Amino acid sequence: MSHQLVDTTTANSFLPMVSVVVPIYNGETDLPELINCFLSQTYPKDRVEYLLVDNNSSDRTLNYLKISAENSSITIRSFSENQIQSSYAARNTGIRAAIGEIIAFTDADCRPQSQWLKSLIQPFVKPDVVIVVGEIVALPGNTLLEQHANSQETLSQKHTLGHSFCPYGQTANLAIRRIALEKVGLFRPYLTTGGDADICWRILQENVGRWEFSPEAIVQHRHRTTFKELKSQWQRYGRSNRYLHELHGVKLMREITLKECGYRLGRWLLKEVPKDSVKAIAGKATLVDILNTPIGLFTARARYSGQQEAKLPENAKMIEWL
Template sequence: MLIKQRDSTLKNSIDISVIIPVYDDKRIINCLNALCAQKFKGIFEIIVVENDKTQKILKLIKNYKITYLCCHKKGSYFTRNMGINHAKGKIIVFTDADCIANKDWLKKIWQTFQNPEINIIAGKILNKIGNAKIQKYQREFLITQGLQYLTPISPLPYMPTANIAYRNHILKELKGFDTQFKSGGDVDISWRAQYSGYKLTFLTDAIIQHEGRTSFFKYFRQFYNYGIGHVLLFKKHKKINGKKFVFNPYPFKGLIRALSLGIIKGLFHLCYKRDVYYIKSCYLDTLEHSALLLSALIGSLRYKVLYI
């Protein structure tokens, strides 16, 4: 059952709090519609935190059964922390405004948390939404996101905040997200939780459908921001991983592969088989890996560490 926090008779028995940060993104309507259609039989609340003092989104969602908050500090991790501070649920679940949850999403998460040894659950993310050309490319090459790793920095897994759930007390214990991150705060909090002894469990049937970036520039910027976050992660966790510098071969190998074998294979398939699959793959690889390389250089200068 979906409630608002002001339903005082039930607010102390909320099972799940769903936190959604949003900034000028009308796709939140689809996100909320999917949450309102959940098959979950327990009591849950939806907390929408708008990161815009003009409150554009409030006008769109005012008729939904939600708790609305407005965060004036710029950054998604400020908004998520505000949501955490207001959450009453035993379990806190995060998703994004451009995501659509399967109908049994919360049900699957709640059932798994009935095991007292489960502390953090990461669900599956599918890139299935959107009709822009770049989104169609992403559906072909970035189908599923499971547990992810930044092995040059840490052997521990992490999961994006598009589909992850924590027991409430863990987030309070960790004091929420580190707001110095623009990107990478989800990795940081996953690692800090695991350093504190909490295990990250991957749940394949807790599924979110995610809309990829809507333009090639936004796709490039996404990976650029990832790369800046990677450098800051290295600096913050330097004492734990014991490394004085990092050489990450992934973007170098990816760019070389895209600009050599990718182009050759792509042209061959285009000319002889009329198949553009490898050309599209080459284009996405070039955007991704060049963004990661550029951000590694700029991040190293910004944070005064050597991460290449």
Template sequence: MDGSAPAALGVAPEDRLPDGFAVRLDPRTRRRDGGATLLGGSPLRLLRLAPRARELLTGDRLVVRDAATASLAASLLDAGLAHPDLAAGSAGDGGADVTVVVPVKDRPAELARLLAALRAGPGTAALPIVVVDDGSATPVRAEGVVVVRHEEARGPAAARNAGLRAVRTPFVAFLDSDCVPRPGWLTALLPHLADPRLAIVAPRIVGLPGRGWLADHEAVDGALDMGQRAAPVRPLSGVSYVPSAALLCRRSALGAGFDEALRVAEDVDLVWRLAAAGWRVRYDPSAEVAHQHPTGTGEWVRRRAFYGTGAALLAARHGSLVSPLVIAPELAAAVALVAGGGRAGRAAGLATLAVRAARLAGRLARPGERPRVGLAVFLVGRSAGAAARALSRSVTRHHWPLTLIAALVSRRARRGALLLAVADGLLAWLPHRRRTGPVRHLVARRLDDLAYGSGLWAGALRARSARALLPTRPTRPPRPPRG
């Protein structure tokens, strides 16, 4: 640890999900064995349903009616197998219970744009607003809002905490000054707060229209965009954090708020501490908030590198949760052998995967059943594919300095690195091929990775610790409390 004490959080309640709360299975969740098992989530897991649970989950939607259905719904939510399926306006007293907190420094035009959007938006026109002026050269002047001023800049975490202390409503929405919420964003997020253990729900961050060659890339692959699928947010999952540019929070969960010692990655730290304390955090892309991304090349690269520096700070607080490569060593070795080990290597790698599948087939079978060979092969194949993608990202993003050294001394490594760099960029471009060109997307992705990796290594050197660079074995995350 770095010696700084994180801000205290609120205590997660023991209350179960309320009657009327509904969840719906994720479209990617697969039913097997006549509905006796569910396969899905992130990381991928196989959930066996007890007979009573099978009786309760007769379709894709489950409505909480009692303690049993509440427990099952919570299990499905926490496993990532289902998501809330709630009617708009079903959260307590609604938007009247929300205060908006806006941290700002030297962005008068952006602040005016945000306030205008809030005052014109459905459900937000009458919301109380607290603007925290974090040492702007010209003090903020705005009508109809509470202004809290720091004479000297103390950073975004301290600014948000100052606003949090001024909030008197049970819920608080944090919006950065360079954001413009889309109509209906708050209405879409509020129903999630019916879950008494939900601390934060985050919208999707999309890019404001911009100019420059990077604008198209930001529109389809922005650093703050967590994608188009709803998800639980927790470490070592498909959505491991949500950016603090736009958040709707339960004030009692945040306690003292963000860790003010962090000038970067304070949002990741908060989410991970909340998850460890038993709170839920969710991502809902049906709500959108537009963000003014930097599109000048120099500013864009510096911002990406700045994000990378946060990994070392997180490693000091959260250890291996920040590892850039979470992979089983034997799986990594098998994939590497198949990819580049020649004929003998491919044979050895495939044999390793076959043994892994054979062992798993026996473990998947219920007592008295035959080994589940088909399911085991599917799971091992999927794991191998995920391992291949993780190794590729390690080579081209997190550990590119090592890749560069290898490429300088080995022609084979040089060819392999070039092939991976091009293949990774093109595969990332395919889902967006109707919105951007392949060459531009490939160049932007490579610049993004080089900048982030540079920041990652610079942060590690500054911290004099390699923890943010080291791979780790996958471990099953602690089971959150049910309810």
């Protein structure tokens, strides 16, 4: 990543039109807080529109969106994507309607901090920057699993930006220059996971421009609180791995066998638990630290099972165009 110096006056007067696209499925309980976060953005209100796309919700999401669009002091436009059940199809609906030269993405269960958009848009002052990735941090959580995910920084973009195949940003906090989407196409509408990596990789591999990370562009997100939710999250990561393997040749993860699990749990019980317990008594470790190994094995097994069971549907290879 090359860095060019930018005149600060240019940077301060750089206020491109931005379209924020959010796919929503059964999000009526999340929407009031999300819209409050949009209301508190420091980016000039007349330079941003919020495109909220209902993806066939069975609750009152669509109704709430229409009311918000009519009664808000910011520009909210509501849409529906009822044909295809996929957040990427819903995002495409938003992108098509967008008027901004920068398209920013977040999710209904995210909480963008007030400086989010301003920080996310700033790097685009450099004309060769086509993707900007903001950071995702956890909302404060009380459960053991939330604390574990927090200690592992599960959601942090530094994992995806450090991906061994090619860097990418998660759509919970991502902005893309519109011209990049004109050149490589939109999201694959029938893909159900992995679409964020796919679109970033297509842009970067076409050499349309480069990416930059904006750590001050912060979105908060809730961690999973139950083993059932945790299992389904990691199975989805596994499915994503399989799809990206078929689309881009990404390496598949190896199996963590029951025998290996047994060996690692034995070592954990005999070596790690006594050592971490001593640390805990001294106030230098917590229950979360003690349980890192078994929870880590649980998520690795879930991810592998998701990868094993997944098969990329033929229509998921299709790319939509602007």
